[in-house]
Amino acid sequence: MALVDRKLFGPGPGNPYPEATSALGQPLLGHLDPVFLSLMDETCDRLRTVWGTTNARTIPLSATGSAGMEASFVNTVSDGDVVVVAVNGLFGQRMCDVAARCGAEVVPVEHEWGAPVDVDRVLSAHPSPKVVAAVHAETSTGVRSDIAALGAGKGDALLLVDAVTSIAGIELRADDWGIDVGYAGTQKCLGVAPGLAPFTINDRAFARRVEKPQSWYLDLGLLGGYVGEASGSGGRTYHHTAPTAMVASLHAGLGRILEEGLENVWARHAEAGRLLQSGLLEMGLELFAQEGSRLPELTTVKVPDGVDSAAVRKILLERHGIEIGAGAGAYAATVWRIGLMGHNARPDAALLALAALADALA
Ligand code: PLP
Secondary structure, three states: OOOOEEEEOOOOOOOOHHHHHHHOOOOOOOOOOHHHHHHHHHHHHHHHHHOOOOEEEEEEEOOOHHHHHHHHHHHHHHHOOOEEEOOHHHHHHHHHHHHOOOEEEEEEOOOOOOOOOHHHHHOOOOOOEEEEEEEOOOOOOOOOOOHHHHHHHOOOOEEEEEEEOOOOOOOOOOOHOOOOOOEEEOOOOOOOOOEEEEEEHHHHHOOOOOOOOOOOOOOHHHHHHHHOOOOEEEEEEEEOOOHHHHHHHHHHHHHHHHHOOOHEEEEEEEEHHHHHHHHHOOOOOEOOOOOOOEEOEEEEEEEOOOOHHHHHHHHHHHHHHOOOEEOOOOHHOOEEEEEEHHHHHHHHHHHHHHHHHHHHHH
């Protein structure tokens, strides 16, 4: 079957930056080739910039964002540890499941979907948690939460943050905000295909990590050698075969972002989201996420009464080549999710999405 060229305006993946796509077509490098090792070093440096961190242990894990979530919990949580999880959507729920599988005593702090995390409630949920976990940008609802405030009040706890949909899309400052452990994905605002999980952990969290986590693949103690942590590039040891083409693609995508300037990239996402959201409101549609906490890169729209959500998405796909997402969980049929992330965070993409949606609704 012929592949088609879609406009990926859903919750991810988005269309990659052209530079990231071109890199996939370059001759493949071996995973211990010196050229690849310096490419990996530079990729980790570039990741530090988009994370807003100086953490030495900042690496692209060889798996998708969910593996980043698994790595975060499996390395910090063992039997009986108390983990407070802010749950304001699907990915907060998933965190609870993952933490529980690590043996945690999970304290979920439930929120209405569409609302941001209530920092006071989360911070007062337990007197001495080992970990406080939250999702910065809830892709299921289109909501941004205040991670800096969680970091300011976390006390002795480790702050574990999901930045899958926020990294390189909205302001993210891991060190300034007190993020101890963070994971992301490549397929959203980083503008690269799915397949890697940019991950960062600071010394404080690393010192308190689980000695021998139940996962071999995601054991950060073993992964140190993979990125040459012990003695620079020369100390690289085989842990697993690095997905070299994907790392080269991430390197190129990050290069594109840093060339434009990270703050300019945030501003471009903000402007595309503003155009889309104001256009939707002008069309008489209602937004789902609470005003004041709406993500620019992922907009949630209420499906108007009497409109068949799936039928509209089918028209968008078949007539316009545009993919948007259904709602998540209980909102599958009543909410649409429109993402303008990475390469798609542009005014022309926002206007195209609006025009196509108007046509599908006509
Ligand atoms: N966390 C958030 C906020 C996400 O949006 C996603 C994916 O959409 C994930 C975690 C899981 O990432 P992946 O699907 O790449 O495994």
